[in-house]
């Protein structure tokens with residue numbers, strides 16, 4: 679099976695009220711951990727590379743790792759550019775064989791965001807590649823403390839409809855209270871489900887994307903801190919909220935922080951408990967297992983995507 683786009687996955691996810699996991703990849707162990715989980719769950723999966731990942735691992739290596747993953751797993755896998763910041767970067771990834779790209783113009787004024795996305799969509803669609811865009815700004819840790827701040831940064835439902843119509847984009851990342859990183863909420867976790875429902879109703883059958891959706895499981899935060907880490911107060915999106923979001927139009931849920939946390943706490947544990955160990959395989963293998971465990975939990979218990987790969991073959 680070759681690399682696939684997200685089109686069929688999203689259609690299935692939309693109809694089945696589940697979500698496809700989109701996991702950030704940076705090296706071999708991360709790719710292998712995610713794929714081992716997806717294989718166990720027989721689930722489609724999106725592997726995504728950020729600009730930082732492409733720089734760190736070199737796009738060619740990442741592409742080859744993903745090709746190996748497809749060959750070995752025979753699963754429906756999409757390779758996606760995460761947070762592309764220019765037409766040129768998106769074009770490069772499309773030319774390199776990615777099956778999906780994100781053009782993130784969320785920081786731009788509306789009209790400029792529309793024009794940029796439209797340009798990427800025109801180039802991508804001619805080549806069979808799908809495009810994700812973003813409207814609204816993801817909250818920073820300090821942001822969105824009051825309603826007026828939310829209105830200024832969260833996705834405006836009516837604008838979302840105009841944006842999708844004018845750009846022809848295939849999926850849309852929305853801002854409803856999530857944020858990137860390990861410190862998402864100061865007080866109680868809160869997402870604007872009323873806004874999500876409005877957007878879903880105004881854009882029927884259209885796939886929405888949730889960024890900044892890591893749950894920051896406390897067992898990993900504690901493990902990290904127990905073995906020499908220092909990340910007090912790390913907090914993520916409760917799993918019930920992600921499960922709920924998947925019942926609306928959210929078809930793609932992005933996870934990076936949780937993978938970092940799982941890998942790092944497992945590596946910290948080995949290095950702390952066995953200070954004489956210096957064979958990288960001895961700590962990277964547990965790191966890879968930790969990735970598999972957390973990804974499998976998400977696919978199965980949170981996103982509800984287990985078994986979906988059979989329906990895509």
Ligand SMILES: O=C(CO)COP(=O)(O)O
Pocket residue numbers: 702760761857858859860888889890891892893932933934935936
């Ligand atoms: O949105 C993300 C990648 O685009 C990742 O979000 P997290 O930082 O919550 O894992």
Ligand SMILES: O=C[C@H](O)COP(=O)(O)O
Pocket residue numbers: 702728729730731760761858934935
């Ligand atoms: O959205 C951001 C992702 O977590 C990627 O992070 P990165 O740019 O450090 O690779």
Ligand SMILES: [Zn+2]
Pocket residue numbers: 761858889890932
């Ligand atoms: Zn993101």
Ligand SMILES: [Zn+2]
Pocket residue numbers: 895917975
């Ligand atoms: Zn859990």
